[in-house]
Amino acid sequence: MEVHSLINTIAMVVIPIYAVAALLFVIRVLKGPTIPDMVLAISCLSYDLCVLMCFLAIYIGSSLLVLGALCLALWAYILDISVAKYLEGRELGE
Amino acid sequence: MLVQDPYSVLKLAALIIGGVLTVVGALCDLIGAIGLLRFPNYFVRLHAATVATIGGAVYPLFGVAIMSLACDFLGVARWFISAISFLTAIIITLTAPTGSHAVARAAHKAGVPVHPKACDLLEEDRKRGVVK
Amino acid sequence: MGSTTLSKLGKIIVLTAFFFLIYVIASASITLLDVVVGLAASSVVAVLVAEILVKSPPSKLIDLRRWGWYILYALHYFTVIEWRAHIDVIRRILHPKMPINPGIVRVPYHVVTDYATVLIANSITNTPGTVVVEVDESRKYYYVHWIDVISTKEEICYEKISKTFEKYAKRIFD
Amino acid sequence: MNLEYTPILHVPALVPILAVGSAFALPLIHLVTKSRKVCEYFVVTITGIELVLTTIVLHLAYTSTKPIIYTFGAWPPPVGIVYEIDRFSALLGVLAAVLFFTAALYSTKYLEKDYGVEWYYTLLLGFEAGIVGCAYTGDIFNLFVMFEVLSISAYALVAFRKDVPEAVEGSLKYAIVGSVATTIYFIAITFIYGSFGTLNMADLAAKVRGLTFPVTGTALGNVHVATGIALALIVWAFSIEAALVPNHFWLPDAYVGAPVTFSAISSGAAVNISLYIIARYLYTILQGRDGPAAPTVEAVLIALVVMGCLSAIVGSVLMIVQKDINRLIAYSTIVNSGYIAIGLGIGTPLGIVAALFHMINHAVAKALLFFCAGNYVHVVGSRDLDDLAGVGKKMPLTTIGLVVGALALAGVPPLNCFMSKLILAQALFEANLTPLIAVIVFASVLSLMAYLKIIYNVYCRAPVKKLPEAREHPLMAYPVIAYAITCIVFGLLAPILVPTAIEPAVTDLLNTDNYIKAAMEIAEKLLR
Amino acid sequence: MSMLEFTLLMYCYAALIAVLAISLYGLVRRPNILKKIICLSIFGDTANTLIIFLGFRTRNPIPPIVPTLTPTKSLMMEFTRRAVDPVPQCLVLTAIVINMAVLMFLIFLAIQIYRHYGTLDVRKVARLRG
Amino acid sequence: MSYVIVLEVLLAIAFTVAVICTYMVVKERDLVKAVVLSALQSIMYTLAYYLLMAPDIVLAYVAVGVGIYSVVLLFAISKTERFEEVEAR
Amino acid sequence: MRGTELIVVMCTVILIVAVTTAVIMGITAYTPGPEVRPLAKFYLENCLNLWNRAYWAASPEAVCSMLWDYRGIDTLYETTVFFLAIIGGVTVFRLIEVTPPLESLSEKIRRVLGLSVIVRTISKIVASIILIVAVAIAAHGHLTPGGGFQAGAAISVAPLMIIIALSRYFLEERKLTKERMLALRTVGLLTIWCTVIIPLIFALVGQVVYAMQNQAKPWTTFPGFPTGQLSTWIAGSLFIYNMAEFVAVGAGFTLLFLLLSLPEEVFREFMRRLTRK
Structure with a gap:
């Protein structure tokens, strides 16, 4: 099972780094002086978690988990544009 | 050992390329996060965020896509993980810059401070009435 | 029919x-x-x-030459341009003094279709160091937030920021 | 295999399914026909069919010796969802169906000034499905879902007159409070599933007793801790829904702006269902104060009695000071809900008999009062008692109904609520809680004063301002008359009704053995 | 189960209960209706998370989905040995829809309240008293 | 090697962030910020559902929690008012 | 002010400690352990039990088979809850008839639409990708994670994205109106309802069968819905349920968003007119 052990080794490096980065993003969200800062950090965080999810799927060995990452990546976008439209000061439906 | 036949060589290559991409991407992500914390205002933070999304998410996803192809223990599922990772990477390259642009535009319109700055031509053009 | x-x-x-x-x-x-x-x-x-x-x-849509250019562009973009920009920005982030000189500059573009415009804009945004803040469709300008403003002259900005992208975008979409 | 299968078994399952199906179809029917009449006929027909079906279920339940079990998707109890219908739930189902049928008839005239009636009827059908489903189900999570069906249609019905600010405000209060309550019930389900590993009521009852059920075996965790937490949460949640006193504040606000049909159904059926659920948990699943979980149940019973007394007193005191007719009757609902809670909290069979009988009587009399109030308000266009002065003379049938209903609810002897209060007093006496009889009498006297205030205002006072020249429409008067007659008949027939209808139902509620056995037989037969 | 694992699980549990408590506090004490609604959504989601958490399993868990349509007996045994509890997931899917439906309806009501009263502060939205 | 410990550590992190988020949501006066913070909360719960091996719920909850809740709340805020009034007590 | 805060914090801490203690007392059941509960084991063993088909749901996905088969009636009513919430929303936002002044109002608003060209273009592409991914999620609901509601929620993000990036008139021009969405939703729900009822047709001719039954059982005489071949595995009625629920939920969400995105000016005008009357 050399492949497996290699993946395990990579995981031991990668997962903590991603977790720490995610925490830093969270700090930015909580600190964020303005709303754009928070939204930016949230979208970074969700892309970060996407990678984490894809990687964990390999690490755990269950492919069925990976679809969540795709959806997260797709939906993170809508928060961006809706907040943008709100900040432009118009009704969201127009 | 891993290397026994051409197939194994390919597998090893995929694992190494994928692993390197993933690890480097993780480092990029961390640096981007640090940048997001260190930089002084929103518009400069955008650049750190780009490092975190493109370097920290797209490249690792490509890496995961390549790496999973070599994971025999996953069975057929490795194609699935690979395909989804690849699709996710493409979607992120499409949506991340668009989202940043949308929020940046709105932020500039809403008057989020641009200091420190060397110049702000957009502000000037807005004042002149050239841009809405 | x-x-x-x-x-x-x-x-x-x-x-x-x-x-x-x-x-x-x-x-x-x-x-x-x-x-x-x-x-x-x-x-x-x-x-x-x-x-x-x-x-x-x-x-x-089925013009193979355009697809060929597209693939070439993707390879060029993801292997060379991106990494150069990444290293530059990473240097700035990790440098203790944070050497930044940010500002919003005007960059002209000369493509016609929406897709080409979007391709250039997203390529600019996706390279660390430059972000498209506003796009003026009538006068054909991007307003780009640049982390290191060398000059505010349009030609120099065009040269530095979007020339390569535009070359490809014209071949792919226009 | 020789399951006792007859095609008539499908009737119980069809009752809620038919209601939701017609609710699904109604918007489409309206889109196609664009006719208000068609919608009205459709809804009256469907509620009529529902009434017939629930009556069949009642007949089945009273003729069979054990609860009727319907297995959805042919899955036996702990695996799938079952409807487990004993006489108690069948009775409540019929009660609800009667209320809905009359409400549907009544609405055809009552809502003539409103627009967008098709949405109202859709919500009404959903409400019916929710109430009947709550009464019939034998699965605690299905109960949650059905309760949500009930609640969400109730919130929307309250807000039906969305151009009236009070209606929207009442609906918002009700919706926030109600959804907190249902979420708390969901947390209770979490704990129950965590420690018992099952969601079926019969299975739970068996586990509380220490029996082994097929598939799920015995309880997994510490039963006492689990039942303690879960029961506390459940009683909290459903005392909110039943408007018992510390949690009663939403109910008057919700009833003020809502259509009176909603108020009638809600106080007649939705409040009863909430109390029924508490009773089901206390007496069937935890087996009362003699069962294995006695200390927990004892504490909850005391809490119920206390809350009931508080409701009776606070509700009746607040009734007197009201100037709004809907609001006054709404506080009366709190009072009566308090009586029922006292009956359930005594813990003896007689107390539960009193509670069930009072549920039925209260539903009938309260629907009567609300319909009368609706008649007046429909004509005058204001809910203020001063504005209603003198309108009673123009509407004799309605006024007769109002007098009968008010006297019934206040507990005047030959009428129905007097009988149930009598039984309640007897039960209190037998349980050595005689001082509490004073509470009931006190509350009754106070509420009688409040009712007299309505009657005086409506009938005896001279009109303050000119009243419109409108007469009561037959469709609005007949339900009133029918309910008034029912009030009198139930009062007179109480000595027959109680032993033949009420007592068997209560016996079923308390007969956990039978309840477990009915489910266990099927489970053992089908799951090796 | 090691001590570390146990401590972590207990910590998660306490954190969930804390979220429940905080959101309930916000629901009761905050005057703004939309804030109440946000708190309500968090409250419901946390209840959902709690039940999923109770369905977790600490022996190399995998999702409760058989990865193939043609399993062997040993694969099914392995699956049964490792998969997490599907019952809470089914319940939560139902509960998510229900919470979402109620929330949507509440938001519609809140907007309608604003149209009538011009404010979202519950202390000012008080035509009904008692 | 068992990977469950990794899952549990990540789970603990996610729940901690969730607690902080809830506190911030309750404290925050600006409703838009509160909505964004609740979106962060949703993302954390999504991660938690993923780690608790519930892919079905991840799919449902991501769309509902991250996408629909926050956008619909933003719709509501844009139609009403943005700032919560100071508590006068 | 500080006093109340302190009391609240104290209460919270006490609550947390109390519940956690209770959990530790009931330790075998409340915390996640190495074993699942027996009921869960039953579902896990039987959802695709090829060797004993008496209890199977013919679907490898335990969650989906529980949702639509073992505990199917819950899901029917859950959909009802969502349906009623939508009806409630329509009730609260209903207008009598949109008359000409309101039309011209929307014409006036029409001039400034959407976000910048970049967002508009990318939103179109992403929305189309979402549409097709949602169909994939729905069609594989009985095989992989996903299902009716998940896919419906997913597909509803596409119209939401369009409404925000390109304005609601873009949808209305393409005939995605409220009425159509309501009709589509009703059709989806009625499909589900009919699938629940279909087995009862067999009951009319004297067969032993129960509502919402999916597969044949030894104790019933219903032949069961076809499970399909290995290349087209549709798991009995689960596929029908998933697809119908997908249509219904997607249409329902779209209806809600269309309602929410109506310009506020329309309602103000409506209420002005109502008070004038």
């Missing part, structure tokens, strides 16, 4: 193929069920979005 109907049909067929590909990737299996449901769904979606998504004639 006018030429418009024909071109619409062409678009729909091409888009159906494209969507079916995405369907297969997202479901990761090609059984009979997938072929039936996937083809039905992708053709319905293609009919719905054909006129919205593609305004040019379908011949442009």
Whole structure:
């Protein structure tokens, strides 16, 4: 099972780094002086978690988990544009 | 050992390329996060965020896509993980810059401070009435 | 059977193929069920979005030269341009003094179609160090937030920021 | 295999399914026909069919010796969802169906000034499905879902007159409070599933008793801790829904702006269902104060009695000071809900008999009062008692109904609520809680004063301002008359009704053995 | 189960209960209706998370989905040995829809309240007293 | 090697962030910020559902929690008012 | 002010400690352990039990088979809850008839639409990708994670994205109106309802069968819905349920978003007119 052990080794490096980065993003969200800062950090965080999810799927060995990452990546976008439209000061439906 | 036949060589290559991409991407992500914390205002933070999304998410996803192809223990599922990772990477390259642009535009319109700055031509053009 | 109907049909067929590909990737299996449901769904979606998504004639969609340029561009972009920019920004982040000189500059562009405009803009945004803040469609300017403003002159900005992208974008979409 | 299968078994399952199906179809029917009449006929027909079906279920339940079990998707109890209908739930189902049928008839005239009636009827059908489903189900999570069906249609019905600010405000209060309550119930389900590993009521009852059920075996965790937490949460949640006193504040606000049909159904059926659920948990699943979980149940019973007394007193005191007719009757609902809670909290069979009988009587009399109030308000266009002065003379049938209903609810002897209060007093006496009889009498006297205030205002006072020249429409008067007659008949027939109808139902509620056995037989037969 | 694992699980549990408590506090004490609604959504989601958490399993868990349509007996045994509890997931899917439906309706009501009263502060939206 | 410990550590992190988020949501006066913070909360719960091996719920909850809740709340805020009034007590 | 805060914090801490203690007392059941509960084991063993088909749901996905088969009636009513919430929303936002002044109002608003060209273009592409991914999620609901509601929620993000990036008039021009969405939703729900009822047709001719039954059982005489071949595995009625629920939920969400995105000016005008009357 050399492949497996290699993946395990990579995981031991990668997962903590991603977790720490995610925490830093969270700090930015909580600190964020303005709303754009928070939204930016949230979208970074969700892309970060996407990678984490894809990687964990390999690490755990269950492919069925990976679809969540795709959806997260797709939906993170809508928060961006809706907040943008709100900040432009118009009704969201127009 | 891993290397026994051409197939194994390919597998090893995929694992190494994928692993390197993933690890480097993780480092990029961390640096981007640090940048997001260190930089002084929103518009400069955008650049750190780009490092975190493109370097920290797209490249690792490509890496995961390549790496999973070599994971025999996953069975057929490795194609699935690979395909989804690849699709996710493409979607992120499409949506991340668009989202940043949308929020940046709105932020500039809403008057989020641009200091420190060397110049702000957009502000000037807005004042002149050239841009809405 | 006018030429418009024909071109619409062409678009729909091409888009159906494209969507079916995405369907297969997202479901990761090609059984009979997938072929039936996937083809039905992708053709319905293609009919719905054909006129919205593609305004040019379908011949442009299947032009192999354009696809070739696209792949070339993707390779060039993801291997060379990105890393150069990344290293630059990473240096700035990790440098104890944070050497930044940010500002918003004006960058002209000369492409026609929406897709080309978007390609250039997103390429600019995706390279660390430059972000498109506003796009002025009538005067054909991007307003780009640049982390290290060398000069505010339009020609220099164009040279530094978007020249390569525009070269490719013209060949791919225009 | 020789399951006792007859095609008539499908009737119980069909009752809620038919209601939701017609609710699904109604918007489409309206889109196609664009006719208000068609919608009205459709809804009256469907509620009529529902009434017939629930009556069949009642007949089945009273003729069979054990609870009727319907297995959805042919899955036996702990695996799938079952409807487990004993006489108690069948009775409540019929009660609800009667209320809905009359409400549907009444609405055809009552809502003539409103627009967008098709949405109202859709919500009404959903409400019916929710109430009947709650009464019939034998699965605690299905109960949650059905309760949500009930609640969400109730919130929307309250807000039906969305151009009236009070209606929207009442609906918002009700919706926030109600959804907190249902979420708390969901947390209770979490704990129950965590420690018992099952969601079926019969299975739970068996586990509380220490029996082994097929598939799920015995309880997994510490039963006492689990039942303690879960029961506390459940009683909290459903005392909110039943408007018992510390949690009563939403109910008057919700009833003020809502259509009176909603108020009638809600106080007649939705409040009863909430109390029924508490009773089901206390007496069937935890087996009362003699069962294995006695200390927990004892504490909850005391809490119920206390809350009931508080409701009776606070509700009746607040009734007197009201100037709004809907609001006054709404506080009366709190009072009566308090009586029922006292009956359930005594813990003896007689107390539960009193509670069930009072549920039925209260539903009938309260629907009567609300319909009368609706008649007046429909004509005058204001809910203020001063504005209603003198309108009673123009509407004799309605006024007769009002007098009968008010006297019944206040507990005047030959009428129905007097009988149930009598039984309640007897039960209190037998349980050595005689001082509490004073509470009931006190509350009754106070509420009688409040009712007299309505009657005086409506009938005896001279009109303050000119009243419109409108007469009561037959469709609005007949339900009133029918309910008034029912009030009198139930009062007179109480000595017959109680032993033949009420007592068997209560016996079923308390007969956990039978309840477990009915489910266990099927489970053992089908799951090796 | 090691001590570390146990401590972590207990910590998660306490954190969930804390979220429940905080959101309930916000629901009761905050005057703004939309804030109440946000708190309500968090409250419901946390209840959902709690039950999923109770369905977790600490022996190399995998999702409760058989990865193939043609399993062997040993694969099914392995699956049964490792898969997490599907019952809470089914319940939560139902509960998510229900919470979402109620939330949507509440938001519609809140907007309608604003149209009538011009404010979202519950202390000012008080035509009804008692 | 068992991977469950990794899952549990990540789970603990996610729940901690969730607690902080809830506190911030309750404290925050600006409703838009509160909505964004609740979106962060949703993302954390999504991660938690993923780690608790519930892919079905991840799919449902991502769309509902991250996408629909926050956008619909933003719709509501844009139609009403943005700032919560100071508590006068 | 500080005093109340302190009391609240104290209460919270006490609550947390109390519940956690209770959990530790009931330790075998409340915390996640190495074993699942027996009921869960039953579902896990039987959802695709090829060797004993008496209890199977013919679907490898335990969650989906529970949702639509073992505990199917819950899901029917859950959909009802969502349906009623939508009806409630329509009730609260209903207008009598949109008369000409309101039309011209929307014409006036029409001039400034959507976000910048970049967002508009990318939103179109992403929305189309979402549509097709949602269909994939729905069609594989009985095989992989996903299902009716998940896919419906997913597909509803596409119209939401379009409404925000390109304005609601873009949808209305393409005939995605409220009425159509309501009709589509009703059709989806009625399909589900009919699938629940279909087995009862067999009951009319004297067979032993129960509502919402999916597969044949030894104790019933219903032949069961076809499970399909290995290349087209549709798991009995689960596929029908998933697809119908997908249509219904997607249409329902779209209806809600269309309602929410109506310009506020329309309602103000409506209420002005109502008070004038």
